[in-house]
Amino acid sequence: MIVTAMRTLLSHYRRHPGQLLMLLLGLWVASALWSGVQAINASARDSYARAESLFTQNLDSLTRRDGAPLSRETYIELRRSGLEVSPLLEGEVESAEGVRLNILGIDPLTLPDDSGFASAGSGEALVAFMTPPYQTRLAPDTLKALGLARQDAANARPQLENGRRLPPLVLTPNLPPDTLLMDIAAASRLLETQGTFTRLVARPGEISDVPEALLLTPAATLVSPGQLTESFHLNLTALALLALVVGLFIVQAALGLALEQRLGMLRTLRALGVPGRTLVGLLALELLLLGGAGALLGIVSGVWLAQALLPDVAATLGSLYGAGVAAELSLPWHYWLGGLGVTLGGLFIAGTGVLWRAGRLSVLGLGQAQAWRAGFHRQLRTMSIAGALGGLMALGLWLWLTRLPAGEGLLAGFGLVTMLLLASALCLPPLLALMLAGLARLAKKRPLAQWALADLQLQLPRLALAMMALLIALSANLGVSSMVGGFRLTFLDWLDQRLAAELYLQPAPEYFEEINDWLLARPEVAETLPTSSAEATLLEALPANGSARTLTLAVSVFGITPGERLRAHWPLLNTLVGRDAAWAAITAGQALINEQLAIAQGIAPGDRLKLSSPTGPQTLQVVGVYPDYGNPRGEVALATSQLTKRFAAPPSSLGIVLHAGANTISVQNALVEHFGRREAATGVETLTDQQEVKRIATDIFERTFSITRALNALTLGVAALALLATLLAQSRERRRQLAPLWALGVTRSRLAGLQLSQLCGAALVTALLAVPLGIALTACLVSVINVAAFGWRLPLHLFPGEILLTVGVAVGVAALAALLPVLSLWRTPPRELLSQFEAT
Template identity: 30%
Template structure:
């Protein structure tokens, strides 16, 4: 029983191979669709997973993962270096002192600098590797320990980061340091490592530590160490990167959603190629059945053919996806490190990704093609399905697609208003994304019917009527194009709206001419100098510390009264006027229930409203009443602003963190004077215009990865449209030749065929405009608000919409031009003969 099946399947495969040799474009379209789908899926997944793995795998530089951390107390910025010496005196030798911060080189590029006790770091690593076994990475690469211990100005940098430098030295805080590249296995990522004494000098933190890492298990000594620390520090167990994962979860979800969208578009292309190939082989499959080949053998051959195409496409797509990840990862690293302070390590890849991508693609392909396989095997042996039968099946499919689209849209419409979690909202948004292309064929038929009703008779009437017949073979390509156009329009709406909202917020938020952040030891001298200058018309101060509230990391801050009242853009208050709000806010500072104002992201993530009470660790157990919620953009941490009187009562930092001034003269020139007088680096003194430019650039970078993926998705859809138009124009060579024999000249044929394709694309673009607007609205008012806590006013960017439509029209024109050119150059008789082959 198995012999005939095997023999029949083998014969079918040979016949199908011969078919593809005659029509390589069909196999090419299928493989290209799979390659593009797997490339984008793998590329983004590799980028995401490398970033997420970095959170939990990030080690103390040149050492292992810390098990416990000693960090400064809430009201302090640093630990005293003496604490580290005392800790080692207590017998806890598996520990590491670390000081870290940000420095700017002579090219104004910011670097994350970390200084540590390098000898202690190596000792901890060697202990973990069983006393310097051959498995230690130091066996493969020797560090210049003698030069580091001697105090030479050396900076260690990962080899991948060092390759991007044009020179072999860095100028940091006025000091020239020699760059020493080390192997990427040391997990430096994009950070710089120096000896702790040099780091304290560069960061102007003499005798200070950022934290102490402990590598041994001290759970039995926990209470003793906490008692020893008293109020000067906090002992906490390492969370293995869980807090950073939670902080960046929405960012990675955004990338994943875009990659899945691109994957779906790629599968549309592959399915379109499979569908076209099967339709062209209908007569061939009937002939095979008439020759006695079992249906099961034909099905087995079709399944084996699809499996082979998926394997080839997935393998090529996997390799290209890794290359895409290599290009994307620097963009992701910059965004995550600048915005969230995450340390991203060099990328790795796994064979499991190939297996998972292949299985996912194969499952999706089999699910999509199963109905076609069944339809082919059920067709009568006596005849092939005619044009009428094909159109009848197409109309039935369009009806069911529209019903499915309405069902999905209805589910989203019911649950979207009540969804409060961005993960659920993204899932509902996925239903909308699926519903949009499913409704397209039905909508195109109605639009073309409306055009046909008002079009003149003759050749133009024939042209419009025939366009309706082109919808079934072109529907999948148009659905992929619609999906890409909709995503592009919605993302352009999001980014454009965000930019406008951000500029308006910055205009309200920035009221001073110059913003300065001098070192702590120069703050008093700077304030005295500014108070003596008559051209300085206003001095505004800000105090800030990092703490926790509601088990979430926040920035606790205060400003002078004028700054709080005039730069805080209120979203919600308790119904009082602004004057009453601020009066009660400042007056309540000396009562038992002081009032605070909180940032919108913090309020949304913690589900807080005006009138609720919170506690802040830095202030003890005092119940704080939320008087108002204010807009805040770009800050991944929540913010709580307290009155200045409450700040000083709590005996938090006395010196302000930063100062802003208004100046009656040339403030740019005055900024240069201050910079030279106090030897301030350019990164610590900003004009209002510079802050706005850098803020907009940084926050645009947050969406830059999504925009790149969005553009790639549109490119994938354009390729799919090209292949679909090319195959369809080839299939219509005989009808076009018949029109030519009836007297339609070549120029009229060219205009007719081109106009038909452009009409289809134009109608698809018209559908994409409202659907893109709907998707953009949901992204702005639901997903972005829930994921990031940002309220954004939606703005229409008509220029961007016009550019997208022109791009789609140009792609379709190019897609039609090549096969049409070939058709007009072929002998007339060969095109007519194709109708009976």
């Protein structure tokens, strides 16, 4: 009995392959996008875990202030003075395959024992690592970059692009991707560094007196790649979740339709002796089979999608956060189970309602579509109540989030966005039904319009889910594109703020004054903007009204030159007594703070800060707050002259502002001509054109958001497919509805036009409702999610052109989705319409 009943149930899809396709498509798309993003996240996390096993070992690090390599003499001097420092040599080589690989040279004997770098082993392994021909330790996924297969790896000595050969290879799985670890002597030979080092590392707190020429970076100020990139991955996950939800809307629409069309079959089967519970069980089994197939298809495509996107994502993460991510997928077992679980779980949520309704319908009323429609009216009421409750919950979450400190509540923020989207989607069908009923009353004197509106009301139960999916996709599209557009404008402003001068230079400290004086004497140069930087601890915050708060917060101190150009470009979000007064106060020795510090510590203009410095604690008044996009840390800005004096920090870079019309290249050439021929390193080789830096930064920005845009466009595409699939699935029945009108004398072209305008009208209303929702979503993204993720708020920018385009896309998508069924109606011969008419 069970096999026959199952075969009979499934025979529906043989006659309606479009519905099966729609179901599988929904499951496939939902699962593919979700699994793809999760595959990227899982691979990236694996890479971070491996990188963190090396780099986040709480080692303090010493480098030269001028960025030059450290000499062997400096190292020996520090060791002789009793400091237990260990040298590191870092560099890059290019493999014969053209892939850039990081070389990490270590001295295992001087490394702190518990350091992740100390992976050279002990005993014979250590001897083999440290003595010729040395060893190259690398992770298996780095082999591809060297053009080697795993079985050929052991002791191979691959050649590099420059003709040199690597020491024999030894596989070490826990090393980060594209990293070659070797003894410092082997690395030095390979990189031709003549015995210099890039940095010295030591246990935290080991180094107390730092020589003047060196810069100490305490381990506490380092941020792991996992922490830095957390928000990036969370954003990807949120978009994938959105696609999953939209995909599941298709699934639910398809399931509802498939069940509605099988009501007669279910009644017949029950009348022929198949128990109701068996039928519900078989429907659940059908769901499981379809879910399994969809999930499998989705996971396979997701892995393919991830493989295609991963190199771009890896490049983005590398350029944005310096986080190395393997370009090949590395998927743990729980990824596969997770993908299957999420798809089946989603299917379960989408299908439970349908199964529940099927189980509750009485056998005698089972074949009546009327019972189903009466159910929809009840559903509309439930949707309104659930939507209102969701709206209230979103409001509650928003109120709670406004009270949380910055940097907290990211998940709750995403919860708010989800709740907002779901509440709006739930309210859409009741709202559309209400509008249609009202319009139908208004159109009483125009029978065809009245029919069209009444007919759309009848179609609503089937169209509702597709319209809900469209609303979610449109508002998400609008929200994300406004956020990205706003971010772009803000980012460009920030670049202007930080790169106010035409040229930038990092002169060697001993030549700084000479180069600065020479530049100021040039007729093309309007002014120079020296900068400097230091690390300090914020010891106390003294509010203008209130008692002092003791803190121990590591902050960056940044020196700026408030020249004419910089003042014009540097935005201030908040000042004590206006911009001009703030800049005058900065020149006089007061400070600005970045938004991150202001929000995180509740510091406002007028408050005073006590900072640690080599010359003793410094107390500064905060005279303004500036935006500082992309910086995860708190920062205090002072005039460079003040920073040099009070924090003993030498100037680090020089911005060169030229007069209007001055030739950048002639200044560059003159500078190189004058200083470049000296034997000692003057730093003129670091001369950079601001335009070039902006171009690179903008490229990185665009690449970061290209993935967001792609996922967003895919979501909209999925919603369009949902609409198309819904319309195709019911096109045969639509003809049955339209046949009586044709019989009454309405031409086929008029009928086709009516159908097109019905759907485009519904899509237009949905798109118009998506506009305020999209704006609300943008506001949530910039003022809630961004603050929770990064600690700073983005200004809200709206783009009317973009909004119009989205509305146009919605109507276009609906028109496109309606076109196929409309064309099919257009082409239906009158004879067939006649038979449809007889069947009604």
